Amino acid sequence: MSQGIKVNSRVLDMEYAVRGPIPQRAAEMAAEGRRIIPCNIGNPQALGQQPIRFYRQVLGLLEDSAAITRERNLRAAGFKEALGNDVIDMAAAMLDGSRTGTGAYTESAGFRFIREAVARFIDSRDSVVSGSTNGSDPDSILLTDGASGGAVYVLEALISDPQDGILVPIPQYPLYSATITRCGGVLVGYHPDEEAGWALGRDNLERPLKAATEDGVKVKAIVVINPGNPTGALLDRQSMREVVDVAREWGLAIIADEVYQENTYGQEWSSFASIIGDEPIPLFSLHSVSKGFYGECGHRGGYLEVRHAPPVVGTNLDMRDILVKQASVNLCPNTMGQFLVHLMVTGPAEGSETHRIFLEEKVRVLDDLQAKASMIRGYFEQMTGVECFGRTGAMYLFPRLGPLPEGQTDFDYCMALLEKTGLVTVNGAGFGQAPGTHHLRMAFLPPFELIEEVMPEWVAFHNGWV
Amino acid sequence: MSQGIKVNSRVLDMEYAVRGPIPQRAAEMAAEGRRIIPCNIGNPQALGQQPIRFYRQVLGLLEDSAAITRERNLRAAGFKEALGNDVIDMAAAMLDGSRTGTGAYTESAGFRFIREAVARFIDSRDSVVSGSTNGSDPDSILLTDGASGGAVYVLEALISDPQDGILVPIPQYPLYSATITRCGGVLVGYHPDEEAGWALGRDNLERPLKAATEDGVKVKAIVVINPGNPTGALLDRQSMREVVDVAREWGLAIIADEVYQENTYGQEWSSFASIIGDEPIPLFSLHSVSKGFYGECGHRGGYLEVRHAPPVVGTNLDMRDILVKQASVNLCPNTMGQFLVHLMVTGPAEGSETHRIFLEEKVRVLDDLQAKASMIRGYFEQMTGVECFGRTGAMYLFPRLGPLPEGQTDFDYCMALLEKTGLVTVNGAGFGQAPGTHHLRMAFLPPFELIEEVMPEWVAFHNGWV
Numbered sequence: 001m002s003q004g005i006k007v008n009s010r011v012l013d014m015e016y017a018v019r020g021p022i023p024q025r026a027a028e029m030a031a032e033g034r035r036i037i038p039c040n041i042g043n044p045q046a047l048g049q050q051p052i053r054f055y056r057q058v059l060g061l062l063e064d065s066a067a068i069t070r071e072r073n074l075r076a077a078g079f080k081e082a083l084g085n086d087v088i089d090m091a092a093a094m095l096d097g098s099r100t101g102t103g104a105y106t107e108s109a110g111f112r113f114i115r116e117a118v119a120r121f122i123d124s125r126d127s128v129v130s131g132s133t134n135g136s137d138p139d140s141i142l143l144t145d146g147a148s149g150g151a152v153y154v155l156e157a158l159i160s161d162p163q164d165g166i167l168v169p170i171p172q173y174p175l176y177s178a179t180i181t182r183c184g185g186v187l188v189g190y191h192p193d194e195e196a197g198w199a200l201g202r203d204n205l206e207r208p209l210k211a212a213t214e215d216g217v218k219v220k221a222i223v224v225i226n227p228g229n230p231t232g233a234l235l236d237r238q239s240m241r242e243v244v245d246v247a248r249e250w251g252l253a254i255i256a257d258e259v260y261q262e263n264t265y266g267q268e269w270s271s272f273a274s275i276i277g278d279e280p281i282p283l284f285s286l287h288s289v290s291k292g293f294y295g296e297c298g299h300r301g302g303y304l305e306v307r308h309a310p311p312v313v314g315t316n317l318d319m320r321d322i323l324v325k326q327a328s329v330n331l332c333p334n335t336m337g338q339f340l341v342h343l344m345v346t347g348p349a350e351g352s353e354t355h356r357i358f359l360e361e362k363v364r365v366l367d368d369l370q371a372k373a374s375m376i377r378g379y380f381e382q383m384t385g386v387e388c389f390g391r392t393g394a395m396y397l398f399p400r401l402g403p404l405p406e407g408q409t410d411f412d413y414c415m416a417l418l419e420k421t422g423l424v425t426v427n428g429a430g431f432g433q434a435p436g437t438h439h440l441r442m443a444f445l446p447p448f449e450l451i452e453e454v455m456p457e458w459v460a461f462h463n464g465w466v
Numbered sequence: 467m468s469q470g471i472k473v474n475s476r477v478l479d480m481e482y483a484v485r486g487p488i489p490q491r492a493a494e495m496a497a498e499g500r501r502i503i504p505c506n507i508g509n510p511q512a513l514g515q516q517p518i519r520f521y522r523q524v525l526g527l528l529e530d531s532a533a534i535t536r537e538r539n540l541r542a543a544g545f546k547e548a549l550g551n552d553v554i555d556m557a558a559a560m561l562d563g564s565r566t567g568t569g570a571y572t573e574s575a576g577f578r579f580i581r582e583a584v585a586r587f588i589d590s591r592d593s594v595v596s597g598s599t600n601g602s603d604p605d606s607i608l609l610t611d612g613a614s615g616g617a618v619y620v621l622e623a624l625i626s627d628p629q630d631g632i633l634v635p636i637p638q639y640p641l642y643s644a645t646i647t648r649c650g651g652v653l654v655g656y657h658p659d660e661e662a663g664w665a666l667g668r669d670n671l672e673r674p675l676k677a678a679t680e681d682g683v684k685v686k687a688i689v690v691i692n693p694g695n696p697t698g699a700l701l702d703r704q705s706m707r708e709v710v711d712v713a714r715e716w717g718l719a720i721i722a723d724e725v726y727q728e729n730t731y732g733q734e735w736s737s738f739a740s741i742i743g744d745e746p747i748p749l750f751s752l753h754s755v756s757k758g759f760y761g762e763c764g765h766r767g768g769y770l771e772v773r774h775a776p777p778v779v780g781t782n783l784d785m786r787d788i789l790v791k792q793a794s795v796n797l798c799p800n801t802m803g804q805f806l807v808h809l810m811v812t813g814p815a816e817g818s819e820t821h822r823i824f825l826e827e828k829v830r831v832l833d834d835l836q837a838k839a840s841m842i843r844g845y846f847e848q849m850t851g852v853e854c855f856g857r858t859g860a861m862y863l864f865p866r867l868g869p870l871p872e873g874q875t876d877f878d879y880c881m882a883l884l885e886k887t888g889l890v891t892v893n894g895a896g897f898g899q900a901p902g903t904h905h906l907r908m909a910f911l912p913p914f915e916l917i918e919e920v921m922p923e924w925v926a927f928h929n930g931w932v
Contacts, residue, residue: 003779004776004777004778004779005624005686005719005748005776005777005778005779005785006626006627006778006779006780007623007624007626007778007779007781007785007788008622008623008624008625008626008649009626011622011623011788011791011792012778012781012788014791014792014795041571041797043570043571044570045566045567045569045570046566046570046571051567051569053532056529056530056531057529057530059529059530060526060527060529060530060533061526063522063523063525063526063529063802064522064523064525064526065522066519067526070547073547081536081539100511100512100764101511101517101764102764102765103511103517103761103762103763103764103765104509104510104511104512104763104764105507105509105512105756105763105764106764145611145766145796145800146796146797148795148796148797149796152796156474156477156648157473157474157477158471158473158474159474160472160473160474160475161472175795178795179795182622182795183474220471253471282471290571295569296569297569297570297571297797297798298566298567298568298569298570298571298572298798298800298801299568299569299800299801299802300611300797300798300799300800300801310470310471311470311471312470312471312472312473312478313469313470313471313472313473314472315478319471319473322473322477322478325477325480326477326480329480329614329641329644329645329648330611330612330614330615330618331507331612331614331763331766332763332764332766333766334611334764334765334766334800334802334803335764335765335766336529336765336800336802337800
């Protein structure tokens with residue numbers, strides 16, 4: 001043992017820049033007492049975003065269920081700080097629906113009453129009649145530990161051979177590259193058209209498919225992240241139709257990472273489920289409590305919905321059965337994450353005071369995010385050679401840095417920016433980017449005052465550096 | 467796609483009997499309105515065990531931190547149902563330690579203040595001076611989603627080649643077999659001596675090691691579950707020393723699954739860390755909030771402690787670095803599980819009223835579990851041919867059923883038992899067992915009344931069946 005141990009080379013090869021050398025250096029700086037602004041990750045509450053009060057009050061009661069009776073008594077006694085009836089009723093209904101509360105293992109796929117609520121949410125979102133052939137089915141939904149959990153199950157099941165490929169956008173969220181590496185498959189990159197706002201044409205998708213096929217790679221699925229990560233860009237409907245057409249013609253499943261579906265800032269957004277309709281194209285769509293206006297990253301709640309689950313060759317099973325089996329080995333997703341998914345897909349009853357406050361909080365968070373993105377984009381315009389494409393969505397901006405000094409990379413740029421300003425970003429190479437281009441990803445989450453303080457420093461740094 | 471999809475054969479081959487056909491049939495019966503008693507899994511709160519009040523009250527405040535001020539005001543106003551100062555102070559201290567509360571991603575390895583508390587807990591448990599060379603190091607601890615999360619990371623990193631083997635007890639908890647299958651390694655079984663209370667001699671361990679080596683398998687680690695799962699048996703110190711000797715001589719890491727360390731019912735228990743001391747044998751030890759007297763399965767909290775982390779061949783990293791990288795791809799373990807780990811390794815301040823109630827609850831849960839195990843063992847004595855070996859630990863009994871009727875397996879037995887009595891158990895073959903023997907695992911968790919009702923039915927069923 002003292003000579004060392006050989007470790008799985010796929011695990012060794014995984015890369016995850018979002019938590020790589022730049023944030024590691026930032027942690028050292030923080031330990032030295034220097035100010036750092038963690039924009040390397042979409043982690044709103046770490047940057048001061050307040051949680052939605054209704055959600056947290058309900059979660060508090062779920063943990064301490066004796067408090068439900070106590071709060072009812074406090075209200076009856078006219079205690080003005082007692083929790084609202086909406087909160088108490090929601091917590092009581094959720095405990096009732098769960099039967100076992102927060103402390104027991106649940107079904108492997110998660111509480112059924114929550115999966116039913118998710119199905120209703122999806123149908124309502126997509127303007128589909130529940131129970132119709134286009135409707136969502138609770139038996140095709142798995143609650144997961146964040147969206148990551150679901151993405152990992154799907155990739156792990158699909159990659160059955162070292163020549164199996166997954167079509168992934170470049171740039172991409174490195175969960176996909178890391179998991180494909182670990183599962184021993186081939187990442188086949190496709191390049192959205194940056195200057196067209198990261199749109200997709202048929203050729204963007206088919207060129208890499210043809211090249212991969214010539215190399216003997218069997219591409220099984222296409223990943224689409226909409227709104228984009230790291231680009232932050234909203235995909236237009238025409239681009240989505242191209243994806244569906246290509247999936248149909250090439251026999252691909254679609255993995256739709258739709259965790260930013262609430263982060264669209266007043267612009268139109270469609271789910272892949274609604275674009276596919278009843279075409280028999282396998283769809284795996286992901287959502288999460290980590291983003292949106294709630295930003296409950298720490299709770300690790302999410303869901304995976306499967307549509308048109310393909311049968312599994314050589315068995316009498318379909319893909320849903322496989323996914324549930326995978327989930328069963330981990331016993332169940334954490335209950336608090338599951339309960340938060342329930343809150344995400346329901347919310348307080350309309351018309352109540354609780355609902356009014358809830359809406360106020362929601363609008364404030366989303367308006368602030370939109371204003372912050374716009375403010376930061378304004379500063380980009382003062383930076384020589386910097387351009388930022390696409391309609392703002394998600395929580396990220398992904399500016400193209402323009403030409404860098406000879407021999408310098410975007411990694412060097414981000415490291416220098418960190419040392420100079422404390423701003424933690426992730427360089428474009430951490431996500432992949434078109435050859436010869438340089439980018440960085442910044443989460444547009446810091447408080448306004450901090451943005452106003454640090455962005456001029458960045459402008460000065462940039463214009464001195466390039 | 468309509469012809470079906472090829473799925474990763476390792477994922478297809480995984481088996482997980484704890485959630486297999488028997489509980490699936492039980493779910494059908496429950497849907498038909500029949501009484502079922504889920505003893506297939508160690509899920510205490512699903513069978514009516516009450517959560518530890520102190521833990522839940524603190525967790526409730528962590529979610530709704532505004533309630534901290536409110537409770538202080540209620541106390542100041544003399545409201546007798548206000549939460550105790552201990553609860554309020556603990557919640558406030560934990561929020562302070564975390565800085566970001568429950569809603570933000572944490573470090574990949576989990577909150578540092580909790581890892582520090584875990585290290586102090588381990589040192590105190592093992593009577594080691596904190597900070598000494600034998601002490602536990604917060605940098606070598608990863609908080610995980612249940613203990614399963616940690617076990618999966620370790621196996622996934624260690625299995626680097628299809629001929630890499632892991633030495634696993636037979637019977638074993640199927641997380642290990644399922645994960646080894648998924649990672650494409652070889653499960654090398656060792657057979658504790660059932661009639662000697664599942665003790666281990668040198669030969670039990672070396673025989674399979676020699677056979678595996680002759681087959682070209684490179685065994686890298688040995689899994690020990692103590693107290694045992696499914697056997698429920700406590701390992702004696704001599705058996706543990708044999709494991710350490712064999713690990714030293716054969717260059718194995720030890721994976722010590724110690725999640726039942728509180729479920730020892732007054733009997734002596736030692737950690738593998740304390741047996742190994744400062745010998746440079748790599749140790750990965752697991753603990754969890756799911757078991758003990760708290761039984762908080764749904765919260766998916768746990769930790770993995772690494773000792774004597776081996777360097778990784780071909781790199782300047784050691785095994786800890788690899789584990790943290792694996793964790794980083796999942797971003798972080800869920801925060802509520804992390805906070806529960808903190809409560810598990812600390813608890814209310816001694817001497818307070820809260821502490822008195824806490825101890826009362828703890829003692830009652832453990833005394834009840836011990837009494838239930840003993841009561842069920844009593845019924846086994848009335849069953850022809852049934853024997854149950856080992857000192858009672860964990861939450862399980864694993865009786866040997868004796869000879870079954872020609873052509874019948876323990877799966878048939880468990881299915882028939884389920885249909886007859888509603889009792890959900892897992893047959894021995896789901897865990898592995900010595901050829902020609904038949905067992906089942908039963909979690910000894912049902913309420914006393916239910917045990918008294920169902921066990922005579924089982925006795926009658928058994929004596930009529932065999």
